[in-house]
Amino acid sequence: MSTEGIQREADLSGLNTLRLPARAQRLARPATLDALEQLLAERPQDEPLQVIGGGSNLVIQSDLPGLTICLAIDGMAKVKEDDHHVWVAAGGGVHWDDLVAWTVEQGWQGLENLSLIPGTVGAAPFQNIGAYGVELSQVVEQVTVMEVASGKVLHFAASECDFAYRDSRFKSRDRGRYIITGLELRLNRTAACNVSYGPLQAHFGGQDPTAVTPAAVRDKVIEVRRSKLPDPAALANAGSFFKNPVVATDKAAQLRQTFPGLVAFDQAEGVKLAAGWLIEQAGWKGRRLGPVGMHSEQALVLVNHGGASSADVLALASAVRRDVWERFGVSLEQEPVLLP
Ligand SMILES: Cc1cc2nc3c(=O)[nH]c(=O)nc-3n(C[C@H](O)[C@H](O)[C@H](O)COP(=O)(O)OP(=O)(O)OC[C@H]3O[C@@H](n4cnc5c(N)ncnc54)[C@H](O)[C@@H]3O)c2cc1C
Known part of the structure; x- marks a missing residue:
């Protein structure tokens, strides 16, 4: 791909569904395998590299250095x-x-x-x-x-x-x-x-x-x-913000005793808990922290009500994680990927 096809300081706010403000130092959209190969061959080997798709599972923390590839291979x-x-x-x-x-x-x-x-x-x-x-x-x-x-x-x-x-x-x-x-x-x-x-x-x-x-x-x-689920075009979000945690059978039995309403599914590797239920019980459903909040209908979805920074998103995520841990002794893992 020729360097003319590469956008410099490209605005990424429309390329991530949480609508966090950020720029990519160089953004390329190769549409063929040959163009992708050429792009990789021509870049300095120590240049940072990121790949993004629709940006629907990302928390972009800051401007992306180096080359960002957004694949356009169709068909x-x-x-x-x-x-x-x-x-x-x-x-x-x-x-x-x-x-x-x-x-x-x-x-x-x-x-x-x-x-x-x-x-x-x-x-x-x-x-x-x-x-x-x-x-x-x-x-x-x-x-x-x-x-x-x-x-x-x-x-x-x-x-x-x-x-x-x-x-x-x-x-x-x-x-x-x-x-x-x-x-x-x-x-x-x-x-x-x-x-x-x-x-x-x-x-x-x-x-x-x-x-x-x-x-x-x-x-x-x-x-x-x-x-x-909120439509990201109307209310910025990245879908489920946490994975459903899988806990050991004895931990689940103990939780079921204390919290009879616990939403849990037996799996081969343990018991999967509904993260949305844990978050709701911890009091976060529909609650805001600054410009971000946990959605009022689906507590697992973190939403940007407008103008949020990645620091706002991460502060809320950490408050939710802390409260769920304190109430249930269960650790939540973030699903969207942090970039860079
Ligand atoms: C409203 C909403 C609902 C959602 N519902 C679901 C759901 O039901 N189930 C579910 O699993 N997910 C769900 N998601 C999450 C998301 O849609 C998926 O994870 C999706 O696959 C992300 O695709 P993307 O192209 O937007 O990837 P991005 O968010 O751009 O990237 C996600 C990760 O994939 C990597 N990546 C992207 N493209 C490539 C590539 N070509 N090669 C290598 N790595 C790559 C990126 O580097 C990044 O680490 C939802 C998200 C939203 C906003």
């Missing part, structure tokens, strides 16, 4: 099929929900529960996006990346990605090593949709699961999400 296509499955590929710059909408329109099953999650295809494997009982890892065939150091394109099978709850090798052990340039997913032609989760179970529970279409599930997920 969605069916790459192969058999009697039961369809394999689709999408570029890292595609809007995640455009991919979901397109696959659901084709009648393919697999992504409908992940409808309306903001952001890009490239960021989706980073934290293994999940919603309504489904995680991306369940449908990934392979993740295509470019290695930052070499510019080499590599393909990782899902089993090589260390996918876990809101986690992957790209977020943990290989953070900063690869840029995710595309995804290949394996979807189903005929499988039953997963409607086991809360509001979907309540709506579709009585119906024959094989008769529930991906389109109907998508519609319901969109309706529920719109009713529960």
Whole structure:
């Protein structure tokens, strides 16, 4: 990519959904693998590098030094099929929900529960996006990346990605090593949709699961999400601000005794607690601290009512974390990524 395509001192306030003010020293939007490779080859090797997508899971603390890459690699296509499955590929710059909408329109099953999650295809494997009982890892065939150091394109099978709850090798052990340039997913032609989760179970529970279409599930997920989650275009936010903490079984038993209303789900690795419930019980639902607050309908979502700085966001996050710890002895982990 020629240096003319690179914006200097680019305003990032419209490129992060918390709408925090910041600039990128150099911002590039490569639209092809060749352009990305050239960009990496031409940059000074000691220059700081960040990758952002739609900015929907970020807390930008200050101006971003060095090069910031916002992938613009486009394209969605069916790459192969058999009697039961369809394999689709999408570029890292595609809007995640455009991919979901397109696959659901084709009648393919697999992504409908992940409808309306903001952001890009490239960021989706980073934290293994999940919603309504489904995680991306369940449908990934392979993740295509470019290695930052070499510019080499590599393909990782899902089993090589260390996918876990809101986690992957790209977020943990290989953070900063690869840029995710595309995804290949394996979807189903005929499988039953997963409607086991809360509001979907309540709506579709009585119906024959094989008769529930991906389109109907998508519609319901969109309706529920719109009713529960603030739209970042109207009220700046980065979705769930904390992960749901997983605690040991004996800790959960002790909490259940003291707090009979505890919202908790048994998992193979322990008991997952609803962070939103903990925050609400700690008195933070709808409460503000300066220009930021925890949302009045969904206590897990930290919102910027206008004019907030990253210091305001981090001060509120730390107050919430402290109060939840003091009341429940449970430690909350922040979900959005801090940059730089
Ligand atoms: C209203 C709202 C609702 C949300 N609901 C959900 C939900 O239900 N489930 C869920 O899992 N998440 C949810 N999120 C969080 C967010 O949408 C996802 O994490 C999404 O995948 C982030 O995509 P993005 O393109 O905006 O990434 P960004 O926020 O720009 O980046 C997030 C991280 O990914 C890295 N990254 C981005 N692109 C690449 C790439 N191409 N290669 C390597 N690393 C990359 C960045 O460096 C950064 O560390 C929600 C957010 C909002 C605002």
